[in-house]
Amino acid sequence: MPENAVKDQVFLNLKNYFGYDSFRVNQQDIVEAVLNKKDCLVIMPTGGGKSICFQLPALSFKGVTIVISPLIALMKDQVDGLNANGISASYFNSSQSSEEQHAIIENVIRAEIKLLYVAPESLAALQNILTEKYISCVAIDEAHCISSWGHDFRPSYQQLGFLKTTLPNTPFIALTATADKTTREDIVKQLRIDHAQIFISSFDRKNIGLEVRTANNRISQIVKFIKARPNQSGIIYCLSRKTTEQLSTKLKANSIPAEAYHAGLNFDKRSKVQESFIHDKTQIVCATVAFGMGIDKSNVRWVVHYNMPKNIEGYYQEIGRAGRDGLKSHALLFHSYADVIQLQNFASGASNEAVQIAKLDRMKQFSEATTCRRKILLSYFGELLGTNCGNCDVCKNPPQFFDGTIIAQKILSTVYHLKQQEAMGVIIDVLRGAQNATIISKGYQEVSTFGIGKDISWQHWQHFVIQLINQGFCEIAFHKHNALQLTDFSSKVLFKGAKVALTKPVAVTEVKPVVKEKKTRLKRTKTKAKARPAADNLFERLRLLRYKIALEEGIPAYLIFSDATLKEIERERPLSEDDFLSISGVGQRKLEVYGDEFMAEIMNFMGSKVKKPKKADTYTVTYELYKSGLSIEEIAVQRKLNTTTIYSHIAKLYSTGKKINLYDFVSKSDVEAVRKAKEALDAPKALRPYFDYFNESIDYFKIRLALSIIEKD
Template identity: 90%
Template sequence: MPVEATKNQVFLNLKNYFGYDSFRANQQDIVEAVLNKKDCLVIMPTGGGKSICFQLPALSFKGVTIVISPLIALMKDQVDGLNANGIPASFFNSSQSSEEQFAIIEHVIRAEIKLLYVAPESLAALQNILTEKYISCVAIDEAHCISSWGHDFRPSYQQLGFLKTTLPNIPFIALTATADKATREDIVKQLRIEDAQRFMSSFDRENIGLEVRPANNRISQIIKFIKTRPNQSGIIYCLSRKTTEQLAKKLKANSIPAESYHAGLNFDKRSKVQESFIHDKTQIVCATVAFGMGIDKSNVRWVVHYNMPKNIEGYYQEIGRAGRDGLKSHALLFHSYADVIQLQNFASGTSNEAVQIAKLDRMKQFSEATTCRRKILLGYFGELLGGNCGNCDVCKNPPQFFDGTIIAQKILSAIYRLKQKEAMGIIIDVLRGAQNAAILSKGYQEVSTFGIGKDISWKHWQHFVIQLINQGFCEIAFHKNNALQLTEFSNQVLFKEAKVALTKPIVVTEIKPVVKEKRSRLKRTKTTSKAKSATSNLFERLRQLRYKIASEEGIPAYLVFSDATLKEIERERPLSESEFLSISGVGQRKLEVYGDEFMAEIMNFMGSKVKKQKKGDTYTVTYELYKTGLSIEEIAVQRKLNVTTIYSHIAKLYSTGKKINIYDFVTKSDVEAVQKAKKALDSPKALRPYFEYFNETVDYFKIRLALSVIEKD
């Protein structure tokens, strides 16, 4: 096929199957390289569009594209998304029966599927079809798993090097969202694709706000955080299984719908939690880090790290699970020294202990930063950010340094006077002169430092103590009930006049306008609130319709349309098929299956404001052409519309009473079959249940035509 023809077909497939009119950065170059049978290494951020880089070329290849994926639980999600877009795809793993696996192999041999997702451990069972006769491309997703330098090393990935030897003439594409230089070199070496073209997209996810907080009263902070974000999906990452369960329980006690997810749960329970979250039935999941990898749930609005991650790669990948649709999202990290010690213990004795400790130190430095966090994050992956991002807690509340020597001397003196036996809370209580039971029972009201810091609030003292720990002037003895102890640097401050620079506490307050401003804003609020409520009302109605359709079809809501697509539908309010098709994220398949219901919802919302002839125009034009005796194909060419769109017009025209010879387009046996399916399925409104009932052998447009006959009769 000529290159130009291939390019044209690629753009048609991009719109028809994925609903996009244009590529994101690097995507087109990667797709063209794969189609030209070049090996590729793709480093692209989570949510950056990695999947299209191999899914789109797969549509142009004669054989199947094998996709190596690390987690069995995620394959169904990927395949469901492809099938929802009209792309034949399957997965092959140990969760299936031998009969199911044999049927999939037959599909590959007959070239009936375009993509096959496989776990590395299952490749041995496919050895009879791992030939260039059947395989056209190999994609290795989460490719960092092959490298011991990576943050998520998996031994099963190290066997993948044999694939290039077995399939030397087909293109390999290795993809990951997180790989530093050492990991990138290791990936191409182990996969034996040293000459691969390398593509690195920007790591900057501007829509994600970054924030780090001290890990005090985490649960109350999280509850408050969630309650200011009602109806938003979120993930809370924890280090231990026990923490996920305890946190989910406490959130439920505060009327927040949450579930826990970790490797200790059986497969069915994990699958149930994952499915519930994907289908928007569970709002929040408290999970260990494996949760979320590869899930293309686009409407996760926030990610919270209850514990500090062990490295920046893991942190970056996990926060990337928020805001995949490009809409405003938030990443909140709680930083605690107990987490640092625990992670150091985890790394101790491992084969790559030095690497893990070094990466943990970088993560710790990021958490303690007093400079733009996004600069640090992007710099880690070799990307330089010119100015500050303006969308992290440091940029929004820049710290101010001052001479904190006297404050430091007071803290260190208190630690000394209490014989280095007490934790931070008692130290601060002594400084503030607290008269509580713990202080009085130990006689601490008698020490010389008691009450010398009454003029500073408890939280501000905490802020200063943490900074002294960061700077090494004192340390936490975790093995002694978290007692604060002096270090060799303490003497320099107490006795050698060393200066200590501290940052002023960040005071975040609610904006309280003065009375004059309140009066002037009242009118603006009233006038704008109506517009906002009207707009949000339509979005909510579209969201509810999406949820209803998704529930009927048994697929996640975001596979119908993403939040970003819904926002554009809300804004543009398309009332014709051509207008609806112009929305980003709406392809031909989704127009056929969902377009009518969404346009009807918009019309119902707009009521008398809508010019009803606007939607009718497109059907009228088709009807006039039909009456002239043109075929469906000829009408489609003249109208520059897809043939299936014209068929949907015919079905609509027939159901509204127009003189259509409907049996020119659908047989009586087709109608009888759909009538039987309707009874068996209990009359679903969506088309997809019928499509699946017929094992995807009857086209959507025929189902629609048959239903128009049934409904009219």
């Protein structure tokens, strides 16, 4: 197929299957690279659209795309979402019977599925089909798990290097939301994709507000926080199993629906809590950190860390489970020294203890920061933010700054003269003119900056160095014994006259209570001002309709439409199929399955306010072409619409009394089968239950036509 034709088909698939008219940053380049059989490493924030980077190319490949995934829950969620979009996908893992596994392998051999999700441990059972005859692409999701430098190392991932040897001409795409420079290098090396194209998207999740508070009266603070956000879904992360149980109990005592989730619960209980949360039956989950990994629940509005995470990678990934739909969300972290001590104890004795402690120190520095928190997050992953974000507690309640340019120049100059090979402690010792064994043995007393900071205490120098790290003027190389290294911003300070604003050391407890009380009162007032009765709120009516359909179909509500899509439907109020299809997140499949019900709900809400179109609507155009004798396929070509859309027009026209013989398009036997299914299923309004009832043997458009006949009868 010519290159332009391939590109056109990719865009068509993007809209038809995923409901999007355009790509996000980097997505198109990644998709094209994979289609050109190039290996790729993709670093993209949670909610940034990683999955489309391999799911979309999979539709264009002849064989199957194997997706390596660490958790069964992640696989099921992804497969449910793909099937809801009309894409054939399955998963293969130890929870299935041998008969189910054999059937899946047969489907791969017959090229009847496009994507197969599998855990690393289950690859051995697929060895007979791990050939380039059947496999067109390999995607490694959560790729940071392969690296011992990563925050979530899994030994089972280290066996994956053999895959490239087995499938040398197959494109590999490794994806993760959280990998610093060291981890990225390790991923490429271990997967044996040394020439992979590396795509790094911005880590900036602007829609997530960042806030840190001291851990005084955490329970009462959390209760107030949640009650200021009624009907919003959220996750509270805790360090221990016991804390999740205690916290959920206390929240229930305050009339807040919450459930505990941790590894100590049996499998059935964990699955029940997770399913309940995904299906919007449970509003809040108090969980240990494994919860939520890979679950694409797009309408989580907030994440609270009851305890401090052990590193910034983990923190970033966990807060990224909020606001995946791009709508305004919030991340609240409670900071206490008791947490720091507990995490230090956890790291003690580990094979990479020094790395864990160094990363914990960075997490502690983030929590105590007096500079823009988003700058700190982004600089940790090598992304430098030139201006403050305006959407964190420090930006909204800034401390007093002074011109710290000279102090910054002294620090950065020392880093430079020590050849970027020493950690923070040695840098400070040189500045203060220390005469210890390390300084003398390395001859650092001869460095030009030796002793130029004697007038500033060691603790204050530490405070200033941390601020420079947090602002991106230097960075810690964890894989080089925590050596401080310069960044692109450093030269601007040293040679181009850039100014640096610093704060004087101040205890966290001296500033945080003021921030907390001020924000809490403002939030509560704002929430009350925006509250509207559900009857007058179209979004709420659409949300309830989505929930009802989700219960009928047995899938999570966000797989039908995300909150962001519902917001756009509320704003645009589409009343024709063309208008509904123009909504971001609405593809051909979802228009066909859900469009009528949602447009009917909009009509009911608007009532007499509905304006009649001045020109012939889309149904009338289709009807005129039908009367002229054109076939469905010819009408679709002339109108540049999908045939399923034309069939839905025909069904609508028939129901309004137009002279159309639907039996030209659906057999009497199919109509009778749908009539019996309607009785057996207790007359559901959604089409999906019928589709499943017939084991996908009757097309959606035929079900719709049959129902039109039955309803008119």
